Amino acid sequence: MGAASSSSYRGRFAPSPTGPLHFGSLLAAIGSFADARAHQGRWLVRIEDLDSNRAVAGADHAILSTLEAFGLYWDETVVYQSQRQALYQHALEQLRQAGLSYPCACTRREIAARGTPGPEGPIYPGTCRAGLPPNRSARSERLRIDDVAQGVSDAIQGHILQHLAQDVGDVVLRRADGFFAYQLAVVVDDAEQGIHQVVRGADLLASTPRQVYLQRCLGLPQPAYAHLPLVLGEDGRKLSKSLAAAPVDPRNPLPALERAWCLLGQTPLDATPSDVDDFWRQAIPGWDLGRVPKDPHRIGADEALTPASQ
Incomplete structure (x- = not known):
């Protein structure tokens, strides 16, 4: 893969293997890769396959093959979250011993009935904070969230502030189906892999304050964050959930590379690239x-493959 570097910069791209790579995910990969390479840093790939029920057989290999076709070469062995359960369990035990987690018996229906409305759905009302109700068994495990305002400085989106208890509530650490929650796993993974800069899509911006809070609870370092603009379909939905979420074509990568470069607000290349390697050299x-804009882009399926005029 790529050559070693003395730079302390370590970035990463962490796709979920739920299907082929679409243009919205490619944009995130290109942004994180370019930022790492521009800083002479290292770029890692992590497959976020925590939820085996959602993973599609062979999707991980297809994603990795597509990244290579676009010249997005990683510097270290690809890691899989499904093989890192011991790390997450250790972090959960650390939170338990510090009194920062508790078992929860509530179902989604109960939370919806009792919780107050929040930006991402009903806020957990804290039913099990003082202990499980009589004759109820634990279904999940939650993090105790203090009544604090957690701020995060984002290199693209600016400073954001989230009142965690009011806007989020006590977040799940281990789900009712037994899987570790994404919020716990991503915090543990970024710290264990020494990630210095997280460049990812703005759909994860709202999750960042709770991740920073969890980093504090676990005594882990906080990486810097930069959340790239989302790519929306013509229907206004996130591209991965839109009819416009067609897989990118690894057989013809240059049009999508040039289009992504334009949407990321970058200066057009001096010359038409002859191939993928030439694209990245320029x-x-x-x-x-x-130069990266913070506002989302609305495009159709065909636009993702059409380079902007220069």
Whole structure:
């Protein structure tokens, strides 16, 4: 893969293997890769396959093959969350011993009936905070969230502030189906892999304050964050959930690369690239995170494959 670097910069791309790579995910991969390479840093790939019920057989290999076709070469062995359960269990035990987690017996229906409305759905009302109700068994495990305002400075989106108890409530650490929750796993993974800069899609911006809070609870370092603009379909929905979420074509990567470069607000290349390697030779020296727009893009399926005019 890529050559070693003395830079302390360590970035990552962490797709879920639920299907082929679509243009919205490609945009995130390109942004994180370009930022790492522009800083002479290392770029890692992590497959987020915590939920085996959602994983599609062979999707991980298809995603990795597509990344290679687009010149997105990683520097270290690809890790799979499904093989890192001991790390998550250790973190959960640490939270338990500190009195920062508790078992929860509530069902989604009960939370919906009793919780107050929040930006992402009903806020957990704290039913089991003081102990399980009589004759109820634990279904999940939650993190105790203090009544704090957690701020995060984002290199693209600016400073954001979230009142965790009011807007989120006590977040799940282990789900009722037995899987570790994404919020716990991603915090543990980023710390264990020494991630310095997280460049990812803005759909995860709202999750960042609770991840920073969880980092504090576990005594883990906080990486820097930059949340790239989302790519929306013509229907206004996130591209991965839209009819426009067609897989990118690894057989013809240059049009999608050029289109993504344009949507990321970067200066057009000096010359039409002859191939993928030539694209990156021209692109990386000119990468500027400060040029990335924060507002989402609305495109159709065909636009994702059409390079902008220069």
